[in-house]
Amino acid sequence: MEIKKFVGLLTVLLGIRTEAQLQKVYMSPPPHIGTAVCTVNDYPYKYPIAELNEYVFISFDDLEGDQKNYYYRIRRFDQNWNPSPLFPSEYIDGYDSDYIEGEQNSQATIQSYTRYFFRLPNANTRITKSGNYLIEILDEDEEPVFNFPLIIYENRVPVSVAVQRALDPAKLRTHQYVHAILDISSFPIADPSSDLTVQILRNENPFDPVSFHAPAFYAGNKLDYHFPQQALFEGGDEFLHFETRDLRGYNAGTDSLRLRELYHAYLTPWRPVAYYRALKDIDGSFVVASLQGRDAHTESDYVRVHFRLPADVVPPDKPIYVTGRFNHWRPSGIHRLRLTEDGKFYETSLLLKQGYYDYYYVGKNGDGSIDWTAVWPSFAETENRYTVLVYYHPPGARHIRIIGMGQGVSRPLK
Numbered sequence: 001m002e003i004k005k006f007v008g009l010l011t012v013l014l015g016i017r018t019e020a021q022l023q024k025v026y027m028s029p030p031p032h033i034g035t036a037v038c039t040v041n042d043y044p045y046k047y048p049i050a051e052l053n054e055y056v057f058i059s060f061d062d063l064e065g066d067q068k069n070y071y072y073r074i075r076r077f078d079q080n081w082n083p084s085p086l087f088p089s090e091y092i093d094g095y096d097s098d099y100i101e102g103e104q105n106s107q108a109t110i111q112s113y114t115r116y117f118f119r120l121p122n123a124n125t126r127i128t129k130s131g132n133y134l135i136e137i138l139d140e141d142e143e144p145v146f147n148f149p150l151i152i153y154e155n156r157v158p159v160s161v162a163v164q165r166a167l168d169p170a171k172l173r174t175h176q177y178v179h180a181i182l183d184i185s186s187f188p189i190a191d192p193s194s195d196l197t198v199q200i201l202r203n204e205n206p207f208d209p210v211s212f213h214a215p216a217f218y219a220g221n222k223l224d225y226h227f228p229q230q231a232l233f234e235g236g237d238e239f240l241h242f243e244t245r246d247l248r249g250y251n252a253g254t255d256s257l258r259l260r261e262l263y264h265a266y267l268t269p270w271r272p273v274a275y276y277r278a279l280k281d282i283d284g285s286f287v288v289a290s291l292q293g294r295d296a297h298t299e300s301d302y303v304r305v306h307f308r309l310p311a312d313v314v315p316p317d318k319p320i321y322v323t324g325r326f327n328h329w330r331p332s333g334i335h336r337l338r339l340t341e342d343g344k345f346y347e348t349s350l351l352l353k354q355g356y357y358d359y360y361y362v363g364k365n366g367d368g369s370i371d372w373t374a375v376w377p378s379f380a381e382t383e384n385r386y387t388v389l390v391y392y393h394p395p396g397a398r399h400i401r402i403i404g405m406g407q408g409v410s411r412p413l414k
Contacts, residue, residue, distance in 0.1 A: 021081035022149060022206055025134060028330055029060065029146040034113065034302060035288060035353045036060040036328075038135065038148040047204035047285075047325070049151045049387060049405065052130050056120045058148060060137065061353070063302070065105070065112030069140040072118060073097040074125070077132040078400050079197050079211075079391040084131070086399050093126040097138070104298050110262055111302035111351075130154045130402040149206050152402065153389065158183040159406025161388050165380050165413060167228040174378040176410050178231045180388045185221035187403060190394065192223050197391040202233050203283045204387055205329045208370065225388075235382040235410065236372045239281035239324065239358035242267050244303045246291045247354070262304050262351075269308040269345060276379040278414065281358050283385050285325045288355040300354035308345040309337060309361060309375065318363040318374050320346060326357055331370075337361070384410045 029036045038048040042057045050056050062068060074096045076084035088096035102117035120127065120135075127133065135148040159182055166175040178200050189195050193214035200210045210231060217224040225231070242253030244265050251257065251265065258264045293299025307322045314320050314337070321331035327350075337346035363374025372378070390404035 023330075025077070025081055025147075026149065026207075026328075026330065027136075027144055027146045028328065028332065031334075032063045033146060034061040034063050034351060036146065036148070037288075038150065047206075048148065049153065049204060049389075051405075052127070052152055052154050053121065056135075056150060057117070058119070058135060059102075059115060059117035059297070060146075061106075061113040061115050063111065063113045063351070065114055067103075067114065070100045070116050070145075071097055071138040071140075071142065072100055073136040073138055073144075074120075074127065075134045075136060076129075076399075077134065079132065079199065079393070081132060084399060086129075091127060091129040091131070091399070093128050094124045096125070097142075098124050100137075107295070107298050108293070109299065109301040113302070115297055117297075127152060129399060131400055132402075151206065151389065153405040154401060154403050155405070156187045157390055157404030159388050159390060159404045161386060161406040161408030163384070163386055163408045163410040163413065166232055168232075171232065173380050174234060175232045176235045176380055176382075176384065176386075176413065177228050178233065178386045178388070178408065179228075180225040180231075180406065182215070182223040182225070182390060182404065183221060184223060188221075189223075189392075192218065195392060195394045196223075197393065198225055199389045199391065200231060200233075201387040201389070203385055205284075207329055233384070233386075234372055234378040235380045235384065235413075236360075236378050237272070237376040237382055238277065238279040239284050239360050240270055240279075241281055241356065241358050242305070243289075243356045244305065244352070244354045245289045245356065247301065247303075248292070257303075262302060264304045264306065264349075266306045267308055269310050271310055271313055272376045274377060276381045278381075281383070282356075283383075284329075284358045284360065286355055286357040288353050290354045296355070302351050302353055304349050305352050305357075306347055306349045307337065307359065307361075308347045311339060311344055311346055313375060314346045315363065315374060318365075318371065320375060321362055321364060322348060322350075322359050323362050323370070324357065324359040326350075326352060326359070329370075331362065331364075380410075381414050382410065383414070386410070 040050045104115045133150040215223040216226045290300040321335045323331040361375045363371035393400045
């Protein structure tokens, strides 16, 4: 089969790596909101990238522990997280905003809280179009408190994803290359170079995508996104982890557990090493769990978790933060590690619900972007999960669809 290459493509169109517009519309939960979770089919490890009409479960805890009225509202965005021109009635069957009925009080915990929860679709609300969405949580005055990004796709275009070692010898041991091929035989595209945008996410983190506005090759009905210099990602290292499931015994990754006004967990102050370690992780996610209760949602307590790094491994010229899915990959001031009085550690403490958590120490550059190698080195063998999303925007269309999703894991590089 003859393979033709698109010509005349500008380098800037091959692979654009920027912090997405999402950072401008995302609202992180305030201090009195804990364990804000949005998952697909109630599967705790999966970030909310859902097929159209799959169930999405949303829950959060109000640590003030009183009875409040909360509402949800659904807003639609394009592939760059700019507001959609569609009216809610064009993408919602039912109400785009409704009262959150699910409510449970904590049981036998030191930290009182009220858990609120709901799912989509439900009897009053169903999203009818694929695309990017924000699920806003509103207070009784209908003011936004925080929001969840949600990506909904249609399974119309098969996407195969392969994760390979970098072709550049200088990056062979540190980077991973993502190669995607789209099969449009059952969904013809008139002009792929103008009608499609392909985005690649690492570990389902929507804040730092790599976008491609045209394939590199086409072969019949196959579109080949072969960009070995642009679709490169630092492998990083495996996530660290800890657990606080057992308030009476041993917890992995935790040096000590002390009871004061609340339980305090002091994590093991790991040091980076110059070689790859095959640690098991869940790609930065977390799971709420407790060995002392039957219902983890309401009987798990909150623990003051102390994240610590030895002072001599922290670079002096860059602020260091702890991140993971527990803070939605958006580390802020409360997640920054600061030197302790004795000068031995850099530390921060966070109030987290009992469970199992992955976490990672990152730096921040002057422009606010995340530096994943500020503390930990990068290895090509590190296990990461890559998600490829296919955005479809034909000429004249008033909305953008996501017509395909594929995932690949870098496990074979081990």
